[in-house]
Amino acid sequence: MTRSPAALAAADAVRPLVAIALDAVAAGAAARGGPLPPGGPGGLGAGADPVPERGVGAEAALRALVARFAAGAADPADPWCAAHLHCPPLAVAAAADLVASVLNPSMDSWDQAPAASELEAELTRGIARLCHPGAAAPDALVTTGGTESNLLGLLLARESRGRVTVVCGRNAHHSVTRAAWLLGLPAPVPVDCAGDRVDPASLAAVLARVDGPAAVVATLGTTNTGALDPLPEIEAAAVAAGAWLHVDAAYAGGLLFSGRRALPSLARADSVALDLHKFGWQPIAAGLLVCRDAGVLRALHTTADYLSADDDTEAGLPDLLGRSLRTSRRPDAFKIAVTLRALGRAGIGELVDHCCDTAAGVAAAARAHPALRVWGEPSLSTVLFRPADTPDAVVAQVRRDLLRSGRAVVGRADLDGELWLKLTILHPHATAETYAPLLDLVADAARRAA
Numbered sequence: 001m002t003r004s005p006a007a008l009a010a011a012d013a014v015r016p017l018v019a020i021a022l023d024a025v026a027a028g029a030a031a032r033g034g035p036l037p038p039g040g041p042g043g044l045g046a047g048a049d050p051v052p053e054r055g056v057g058a059e060a061a062l063r064a065l066v067a068r069f070a071a072g073a074a075d076p077a078d079p080w081c082a083a084h085l086h087c088p089p090l091a092v093a094a095a096a097d098l099v100a101s102v103l104n105p106s107m108d109s110w111d112q113a114p115a116a117s118e119l120e121a122e123l124t125r126g127i128a129r130l131c132h133p134g135a136a137a138p139d140a141l142v143t144t145g146g147t148e149s150n151l152l153g154l155l156l157a158r159e160s161r162g163r164v165t166v167v168c169g170r171n172a173h174h175s176v177t178r179a180a181w182l183l184g185l186p187a188p189v190p191v192d193c194a195g196d197r198v199d200p201a202s203l204a205a206v207l208a209r210v211d212g213p214a215a216v217v218a219t220l221g222t223t224n225t226g227a228l229d230p231l232p233e234i235e236a237a238a239v240a241a242g243a244w245l246h247v248d249a250a251y252a253g254g255l256l257f258s259g260r261r262a263l264p265s266l267a268r269a270d271s272v273a274l275d276l277h278k279f280g281w282q283p284i285a286a287g288l289l290v291c292r293d294a295g296v297l298r299a300l301h302t303t304a305d306y307l308s309a310d311d312d313t314e315a316g317l318p319d320l321l322g323r324s325l326r327t328s329r330r331p332d333a334f335k336i337a338v339t340l341r342a343l344g345r346a347g348i349g350e351l352v353d354h355c356c357d358t359a360a361g362v363a364a365a366a367r368a369h370p371a372l373r374v375w376g377e378p379s380l381s382t383v384l385f386r387p388a389d390t391p392d393a394v395v396a397q398v399r400r401d402l403l404r405s406g407r408a409v410v411g412r413a414d415l416d417g418e419l420w421l422k423l424t425i426l427h428p429h430a431t432a433e434t435y436a437p438l439l440d441l442v443a444d445a446a447r448r449a450a
């Protein structure tokens with residue numbers, strides 16, 4: 001019997017190409033020289049024919065396109081690339097992700113992923129127990145991120161409670177509204193916020209008006225400010241109304257690992273979105289949807305004879321199809337498992353705490369700056385600030401000028417009637433001092449533009 005050379009030699013074939021690709025990444029990053037390529041959207045230049053008749057070979061293709069990809073990257077490994085919840089991945093996680101690409105297990109049936117599916121089951125059960133230490137049978141599914149987790153959470157709400165009305169703060173992620181739309185649910189009823197946190201009195205008033213079953217969405221770590229909704233009060237209102245409670249902890253979920261900062265108890269949450277490609281330093285995608293009671297996941301059960309025939313399942317082959325809405329699926333749990341094995345919960349928690357400390361230091365420096373104002377004290381690692389006495393249009397222009405110059409990637413947030421600049425600090429080694437020159441740069445740019 002002969003075996004395919006590809007199967008025998010995948011690792012050996014990839015090894016020299018990885019070296020070439022990583023050299024090209026380094027060359028591209030050096031050519032870029034900052035967090036973003038200068039020149040804005042028009043400055044990247046045109047590439048070669050993307051669908052050529054004949055190829056140039058693996059090495060030449062990698063050299064050419066990796067160099068372009070890297071030179072033109074928005075690179076989260078640069079601390080001044082801090083607009084979004086877009087983290088620099090840990091080396092160990094990137095290496096594990098490479099293994100996933102090389103072995104290419106697909107998570108829709110055991111015969112494509114024997115060890116990968118076991119590792120996934122161990123990891124998801126472990127994460128579920130971390131979220132719900134007191135629950136009898138918690139479980140978690142691997143998702144592509146907060147968007148899919150929010151969709152799945154609301155799908156499970158609909159399957160468990162009927163055609164729910166989604167009730168969420170005006171601070172909720174936009175994917176909640178999209179999920180309701182996709183699921184054929186009424187448009188979410190917005191709840192007022194104060195300080196980017198749901199106002200419990202407004203929530204109670206909204207729930208009193210909802211006719212029929214409701215699903216309440218709370219956010220722990222909002223996209224704009226990192227604020228945490230008051231979960232105990234929201235839980236009380238949700239329980240009193242008999243509502244499903246979905247907690248979007250895509251950002252603040254990282255506090256599960258922290259030794260110094262506590263995540264509010266998730267014990268009453270029916271479903272929880274976590275996202276380790278934010279505060280978890282994973283390459284995208286690394287989302288999780290945690291359920292307090294694994295029984296609700298039966299709603300996702302489906303069969304396909306070629307993947308999960310009843311007699312195979314009865315004979316003991318695990319049925320994986322109901323663990324996602326996707327069919328073919330990458331083993332994204334693997335890199336998370338390797339990272340947790342490497343750093344432990346404490347190691348990740350230290351990175352989370354470091355970023356929160358850095359954000360507190362940056363906010364203090366911005367507050368002390370004569371030409372800047374800050375929005376409030378950071379709850380996690382997001383700092384909102386703006387040049388004082390400057391119109392919104394100039395604030396927006398300062399951000400775009402920074403992008404165009406390639407010097408910094410700063411975010412924006414419309415909040416409390418003003419436009420703010422946003423630093424979402426996920427760089428695990430940057431310190432407040434790293435950002436001091438950026439604060440000066442923003443202040444100077446605003447002064448010149450005024």
Ligand SMILES: Cc1ncc(COP(=O)(O)O)c(C=O)c1O
Binds near residue numbers: 145175
């Ligand atoms: C609070 C919150 N929920 C959900 C999401 C969506 O996550 P993803 O982009 O991984 O789908 C985000 C993205 O930033 C977010 O901030």
